[in-house]
Amino acid sequence: MGINIAIDGPAGAGKSTIAKMVSAEMGYIYVDTGALYRTVALYITENNIPDEDIKKSLENADVSLKFINGAQRVFLGDRDVSDFIRTPEISMAASRTSAIPAVREYLFETQQKIARENNVIMDGRDIGTVVLPNADVKIFLTASAEERANRRFKELSEKPNCPPYEEILEDIKKRDFQDMNRETSPLKQADDAILVDTTKLNLKESADEIARIIREKI
Numbered sequence: 001m002g003i004n005i006a007i008d009g010p011a012g013a014g015k016s017t018i019a020k021m022v023s024a025e026m027g028y029i030y031v032d033t034g035a036l037y038r039t040v041a042l043y044i045t046e047n048n049i050p051d052e053d054i055k056k057s058l059e060n061a062d063v064s065l066k067f068i069n070g071a072q073r074v075f076l077g078d079r080d081v082s083d084f085i086r087t088p089e090i091s092m093a094a095s096r097t098s099a100i101p102a103v104r105e106y107l108f109e110t111q112q113k114i115a116r117e118n119n120v121i122m123d124g125r126d127i128g129t130v131v132l133p134n135a136d137v138k139i140f141l142t143a144s145a146e147e148r149a150n151r152r153f154k155e156l157s158e159k160p161n162c163p164p165y166e167e168i169l170e171d172i173k174k175r176d177f178q179d180m181n182r183e184t185s186p187l188k189q190a191d192d193a194i195l196v197d198t199t200k201l202n203l204k205e206s207a208d209e210i211a212r213i214i215r216e217k218i
């Protein structure tokens with residue numbers, strides 16, 4: 001059994017950037033479970049699978065994850081789809097399809113197996129509550145919706161076709177609502193998770209705070 005660190009929180013709180021920084025510093029594997037849900041969403045979208053057929057069709061989906069030069073890549077069969085799952089369409093599709101119990105069941109064992117076999121920092125929505133309820137450290141990382149939209153806007157404004165701030169904020173609020181109000185494994189802070197609000201912290205301050213909490217606990 002490896003050392004397991006769970007980081008949950010809403011979209012755009014900085015989970016993946018911070019978890020990557022801290023895991024590199026500590027020599028742990030960083031597991032981005034959102035990428036698995038995005039890969040399933042891509043599979044469902046590309047194949048136009050209606051909701052009622054999802055459970056059956058996942059038997060043939062072959063979603064997997066590999067670590068190449070220390071970085072996680074996600075695969076559909078032998079196709080590396082890591083660079084195709086970051087679009088706004090797939091974000092929304094992942095938020096919707098991740099509410100389907102068959103999708104969560106399908107990814108459950110993949111996540112638990114990695115955590116059994118490695119020291120991991122795993123980020124997601126239900127890691128501390130459902131996937132790794134016995135994690136050594138649980139962190140709930142959040143920031144105000146406005147600040148998360150702000151950060152996303154800054155990131156996108158360097159690229160072509162940046163949507164307006166209001167649209168990004170609406171998307172974030174919609175995803176928060178969907179992720180927090182679904183019946184199966186909703187986004188919520190585990191009773192024994194430590195809350196870290198990064199609204200007023202920069203990346204380095206956030207990463208330092210998380211690393212401090214982990215060191216104190218382990």
Ligand code: DC
Nearest residue numbers: 011033034037094095098124125126
């Ligand atoms: O972290 P992310 O934005 O890449 O995740 C995409 C979607 O996947 C998110 O809207 C909710 C879902 N998700 C989930 O339900 N459970 C997880 N452990 C990770 C992600």
